[in-house]
Structure formats: C-alpha cells, structure tokens
Amino acid sequence: MAPSVRLASILGLSCLAFLLAAPLAAAPIEAGASQQTVTLGEEKIPVFLYRPSCENPSLLLVFHGVARNAGGYRNYARPLADQLCFVVLAPKFDRKEFPVWRYQQGGIKRKNGTTRSERDWTGQFVIELVDWARKQEGKALPYSLLGHSAGAQFLSRVAAFTPKEARRIVIVNPSSYVLAATDVAAPYGLGDVYGPEKSKEALKRYLATPVTIMLGQEDVGDKNLSETPEAKAQGATRYERGLNTFKAAREMAERQRLPFNWRLVEVPGVAHNAKKMFSSKQALNAIEP
Numbered sequence: 001m002a003p004s005v006r007l008a009s010i011l012g013l014s015c016l017a018f019l020l021a022a023p024l025a026a027a028p029i030e031a032g033a034s035q036q037t038v039t040l041g042e043e044k045i046p047v048f049l050y051r052p053s054c055e056n057p058s059l060l061l062v063f064h065g066v067a068r069n070a071g072g073y074r075n076y077a078r079p080l081a082d083q084l085c086f087v088v089l090a091p092k093f094d095r096k097e098f099p100v101w102r103y104q105q106g107g108i109k110r111k112n113g114t115t116r117s118e119r120d121w122t123g124q125f126v127i128e129l130v131d132w133a134r135k136q137e138g139k140a141l142p143y144s145l146l147g148h149s150a151g152a153q154f155l156s157r158v159a160a161f162t163p164k165e166a167r168r169i170v171i172v173n174p175s176s177y178v179l180a181a182t183d184v185a186a187p188y189g190l191g192d193v194y195g196p197e198k199s200k201e202a203l204k205r206y207l208a209t210p211v212t213i214m215l216g217q218e219d220v221g222d223k224n225l226s227e228t229p230e231a232k233a234q235g236a237t238r239y240e241r242g243l244n245t246f247k248a249a250r251e252m253a254e255r256q257r258l259p260f261n262w263r264l265v266e267v268p269g270v271a272h273n274a275k276k277m278f279s280s281k282q283a284l285n286a287i288e289p
Helices: 003-021 070-076 078-084 124-137 150-161 196-208 238-256 274-279 282-287
Strands: 032-040 043-051 058-063 086-091 143-148 169-172 211-216 263-267
Touching: 032 070, 032 124, 043 070, 043 124, 058 070, 058 078, 058 124, 058 150, 070 078, 070 086, 070 274, 078 086, 078 274, 078 282, 086 124, 124 143, 143 150, 143 274, 150 169, 150 196, 169 274, 169 282, 196 238, 211 238, 211 274, 211 282, 238 263, 263 282, 274 282
Parallel strands: 058 086, 058 143, 143 169, 169 211, 211 263
Antiparallel strands: 032 043, 043 086
C-alpha cells in the first residue's frame, strides 16, 4: 500500500474512532408535548415536557401534587407556557422513592428526625434539572418554579433551603410551609439545621427570595390536608396557613429590617384545584418576575 493511501486510511480510522467515542450532542427539547427520562443524582426521573411555538423561551419547572400525576400538571401549565413562552418541565417523583419526608418535606431530615447532608436534599434535583435543560438548549435559559399542593410544600423547602437563581417561585395551596423563623425546627422552619450565624444568613436569603404564595380563597377543605402538629400550628386550613405564613414573614422582615421579596396572590372562587389555579388570570401576576 502506498504511503499516502496508508496515511489516509490511518487518519480515517482515527476520525471514526473519535466520532464513536465522543458523546452525542444534546438536542433541544422538541416542540409540543413529550417525555424523557433524566438522570438526576443517582435517580432516573421521568420528566414530562411541553414546548410552545414561540421564540426565546424561558423554563418553567412544575411540581405535581400528592397523586404524582406529573403529566397532568404539565398539561395544566400549558396555558401559562403558551402565553408567557415557557418550556415546561414536570418531573415525576415516585411515591416509593420519594415519600413525604423526601418530597413534600424536601429531604432535609429523615423520617427519624436526623438532618441529612445538604448535597442529599431533594432541592438539589431542581438545580440539576435546570442544568440538564440548559445543556439541551445550549444556553443558560432563565427559569421559574411552580408547584401545587404537595409540590408547593416541596417548593417551600426549596425556597428556604436550596440556593437558586429562579426568577419566581410560586407556591400554590400547600398544606404546610417553612416559616421565616429560626426558632422553629426544619422542615417547618429554619431551625435545627444551621449554626447561629448561618441561620441568620438563611433567614435573610429566604425573605429576599422571589416567592409568591398563591391561594385559592375557597381552599378550606381537609382532604389530604397535613395534620402534623407543626402544620396545624400554621392554621386550620390551607388558605389560613398561607395567609398566616405570609403575614409572619412580612412582619419578620420589618422587625429585622431585611429585604422582603415575597408576594401574596389570592384567587376568588377556587378551592384545591391545580388546573383552575394555573389557568386563572391571577396566575400571570403570581409568576411575573
């Protein structure tokens, strides 16, 4: 074989080996509704997706309720996605792998009350899912978070404990919250996780986080209502608990002279219904940065 032919063959084989060894490039999230399985930490999480027909979208991560119906929640968020140009990502947290202490309560503490390492808190999956979506899209898209009921309980823990750069975290009709208080133990307050100085920093960060508490004014029933002593101490109904939590946080910020970036949005005539809450006109104001 002539030297030039031999060299060409070697180069060709080398290029083929490189292409076979190189990872496949990420592909943008496809238009319309779809589903993918995404590896977050050591978990493989089904993620229900929706991409509207608009230019330069941002991301909206949507967190399901106690029925774990992530596909339904993806669909509930479509009116918001179409109006505000959001790519929706709705992860499904399986009940077996993510029981109440790990989903609704954010995995801050185990069921036996021991505090877990920060890297194991479930809120870290939010950051990882944003990173995954940004890699798919090839750009650092801004993002917002939206959760209802059990998913809103989870987002209250994310807002309180997970550093993030979300434009807005919308917490809709949860059974319980993280209070803006360092003398209430996690996962119902900021206490019993940090030392004294870090607790003050966590309180300041939490109050400055762009949180919206969004409440259905008719959400006064008791179906699937958390009845732990800590949750009951926040109020008798979901509606009352939301009002009390917002009021206490605002008063804490005023007393401590700390920045306060929370917002309270109420939806008249709606009870514990994610579809109606997400499609209400008030939802646009709730999620506005």
